[in-house]
Amino acid sequence: MEVVMPDGSVRAFPRGTPLSAIAEAADPALARRAIAALLDGVEKDIYWPLEGGGRIEFITPESPRALEIYRHTTSHLLANAVKDLFPEVKIGIGPATEEGFFYDFERREPFTPEDLERIEARMRAIKERDLPIRRIEQPKEEALAYFRRLGDNLKVELVSEKGGPVVSCYRQGEFMDFCTGPHLPSTGRIGAFKLLSLAGAYWKGSEENQQLQRIYGTAFPTDARLQEHLRLLEEAKKRDHRKLGPALDLFSVEETAGPGLIFWHPNGTIVRQVMEDFWKEEHRRRGYQMVTTPHIARDELWRMSGHFEYYRENMYTFEIEESGYVIKPMNCPGHSLIYKSRLRSYRELPIRYAELGTVYRYERSGVLHGMMRVRGFTQDDAHIYCTREQILDEIKGVLDLVITFLKTFGYDRYEVDLSVRDATHPERYAGNADGWKMAEDALVQALQSRGLSYTRREGEAVFYGPKIDVRMFDAIGRPWQGPTVQFDFNLPQRLGIQYIAPDGSQTPVVMVHRAIYGSLERFVGGLVEHYAGSFPVWLAPVQAVVMPITDRTRDYAREVQRILRQAGLRCDLDERSEKIGAKIRDAQLKKVPFMLIAGDREAQARTVSVRSRREGDLGPMGLLAIRDRMVQMNAGRVPGP
Template sequence: MASPNQKQVYDEQLYKIRHSAAHIMAQAVLERFPEAKLAIGPPIKDGFYYDFDLGRDEEGKLKTFSPEDLEAIEKRMRQIIAGRYPFERRVVSAAEARELFKDQPYKLELIEGLEKGGTDEHGEPIEGPAEISIYKHDGFIDLCRGPHVEHTGQVPADAFKLLHVAGAYWRGDENRPMLQRIYGTAWKNKKQLKAYLNRLEEAKKRDHRKLGRELDLFSTNHEMVGGGLILWHPKGGLIRYLMEEHAKKMHLEGGYEFVYTPHIGRSVLWETSGHLDFYKENMYAPIEIDGQEYYLKPMNCPFHVQIYKSRVRSYRDLPIRMAEWGTVYRYERSGVLHGLTRVRGFTQDDAHLFCAPEQMPQEIDRVLNFSIRLLQDFGFQDFQLYLSTRPEKRVGEEAKWDAAEDALLEALKRSGHPYDIHEGDGAFYGPKIDIYVTDALERPWQLSTIQFDFNLPERFDLTYIGSDGQAHRPYMIHRALMGSMERFFGVLIEHYGGNFPVWLAPVQVKIIPITDAQKDYAFAVAEQLRNAGLRVEVDDSDSRMNAKIRNAQLEKIPYMLVLGAKELDANQVNVRLRNGQRLGAMAVEDFLALVQEALEKKIAI
């Protein structure tokens, strides 16, 4: 699936540089490992990669690249670049291509795909049969559509770097051979490379797992608790409380009604919903008691459906917007767990909309705008929207798919945000809109999802009585806007780099008395600020002021109030911001006004 992360590189020159760098790397690898089989080596966002099959050693273990190999390969690449060998393109027949690559089984498979049409040399789908072309430089030949730079010297020797080795399946299929992939990054000049490496560094500093520990926000304990299960510490818990409080308030104002449902349900529920057929491998094993099997819920939908079904519904009741902060458990494969962003137990800001067909377009508009407003409140500015349309295997009437896709598309157009369409990428039970936000480092994250469900209304036989006195099938729309509290928190931590906006900062003000003589004054000011609703701590340790400031800085507390003899005499506070800025001495009332503004505007200083 194409997320924005994997999108093609649009800059023509960068594309050529990266693609050419991949070829040069393949040449260097072949020289060092003559028996290596080449797979594919495309340019990607920020760089390129190439997949190789190095075969197996005597013990049958896959041969791999060592860090020394990478160094040697990179060194050899620079020599090839210095050689300024021209890239020469030639169109060949399928037969000739097969002869050229007779020792390269993966290339032969690609040639077959090109000949038959339908896929290009990277295995990506294309229209019709493709022209088969090869590119040659310095004796190295690769099956390739191009384009490339004119000669190897045009790949800047000081603007690329091999980053790491990873395993990757041939054609992304876990049943096919595991290949060794070398990732590299390549840019037009040294400055760009440096900027990119800096961005990687910055991303590392903002890693929510690192900040989560440093700021004492959350932890996991794989030995005692289990992987993918999050322990929210007091400071993280407070932020979550504030996030939820704000979002829930918006939901109430937006016409949602809150419900609560259990964490487990009988197997018949999950049989009826179909989850035991198509989702079982992601569910925790059943709990058996009194001869009944109960499953931990992986989703809230079936429970909400039961609430809908608890009485006869009239068209006058619709739309129903049923919301729940629902905690679900999904058995994710061990290798995919990652900090807060991929976990096994999480709480969705879940809701289900039940509406009549004529209400549906309006409901879509409404929920899309609601989502964007909510995300904007958390400091996200840039949105990329994706519509995923009907896949080949699907349930539901064509007319409903038509109407739903149409409504989603129209809502996207009206939203005013950039959007794209992923043809055939919808779930089998309905089309959907996914909203990606761009964070402070311009990385995309998927948060909101708005999905039609044509499956559950049928399976549970949902109806409402229309004005004609007849039973009708309602539309059911599933939506999670923040996604999950865990994931959203992880993204938020990285977006702000731990510098939460004042309204979310667990501690908003740290009061720093310089000597014990100001302690009483410090506690008095703290009391005054607390009464105004602020979260305040007094650092009354016997550290020096410098150390207290440093600690408050490291805790990323927005405001520090330094109180010495001068402030005590003048009945003032001396304000320092966490960005190092010093606002000087002012009356407590003036400071409060300052904070009030930051709170209202939800700004991060």
């Protein structure tokens, strides 16, 4: 048979030659390192006997696809160790994930952290034994009989559902698992790994099903890469907004008041207001009109909008004088009422209503998370009511706005998703096919016109319309949910939102719902982590601290503060009787961008010694020079340090 080698040459091998032998023939050094192969692009185990020839490539520990194989094999190692130590345990599934791997187990007693240590030790022992890992293809019935004999009901369920007439399993020593592979050729080839945590997880991801115990871990080909990953986890921990936020006195969550409710402290409120000012400025400039709508409304409104039907579980309701009321979970019905408060002509469109609207939603206690997932939050919401002809320009306008914001906040990397409906199930969606097509075309055209590449996500649209979602990546490469643009075919229909067309007819509007920050809480939480608490000058709660060195220069320092404050800068004065080193240390810990040191020399020369939080001592600068520089950074919303 003929084999196309990795270098492109074609060579002949006898049928049944193992891929490892082909690697050997290609390059003995490669053969030693190859952990698996690609046959015409399909992953195969390295010992797999090749029957029909084809194009061969080899996967080495450095290959991007290698990681998944290492992790998947390590998850089997985990299950193997658990079975050894706890024979009564039933095994579920154990895939590789973005960050590592997990395996789900059914066991009456909970695993303890001590169990985890024992399991990890056993895993290492099995790795040491260097057991061969072999793929076994057998009739489905045989595999079923095997798992039945072990009482592994979950596996029996999986094999019955997923397996064809012949199913593949992987065996290492006494342990065998139902799996498509590929895997490392032996347990000794497994790299560095670590078990990380314990969690509950529903069988097949459904709340209806029993809950299993999930053990999480991570694995890498080398210890260096594992250590690097663990270091990154530490780094993420240091940036955690739930830690930094209270430490920098930005916000707190108060048990007395209840979970999921954010108290914005003065420092946090500065960040928030600066963001709000920027937002209002940009929106007014682009023809948005600010509106304000009430926090509560009769349930009548929410019945009309459909929320009472579809969103009730998330709404807080109460009664006043025997009428039912709802605390608003969304702003759109309110905006639509303003639109409907009188007849609208096509001449008025597009109408763009914007509101920093605070909404409250009931979220199950287990999902709450710092500022990221809360029960009360402020959306930077806007609704665009326009004609079909105006759609494209409107979407383009929104995308321009989105890009402006991403840049300003230093999110240089982002990805765009376009979520469209599952066209095979039109009954699940509001609006007609024509509307969906038109909306989708407009979204695609707008994205193209702005040179934005995107991933199309079939069936990911909400029931009321297609949407664009932006995912932004922070300074250490983690994704955050960003701006979103959504069409809404439901509300205009339900609320009868129309305009008078040139021919005098009543025509339904097209409604677009969009948010840039999403929620101020979530966005600020993300920013804290993105900047690790070191906000750029324009956002920093305190932009500079003036530090007199001795009491002799106290009055001068006060003057410096006054000058900066008069220029609109947020400037503190540290006149404690501490040494300069201590003042610097404290300002540094508060992540203040500039420290302005005022000693005798500076007072004499009408300068300050400038110290940057990031670059350290920058030497003396004239008062007006530092003032103007900071004013420029502030007004220019310079995203950097």
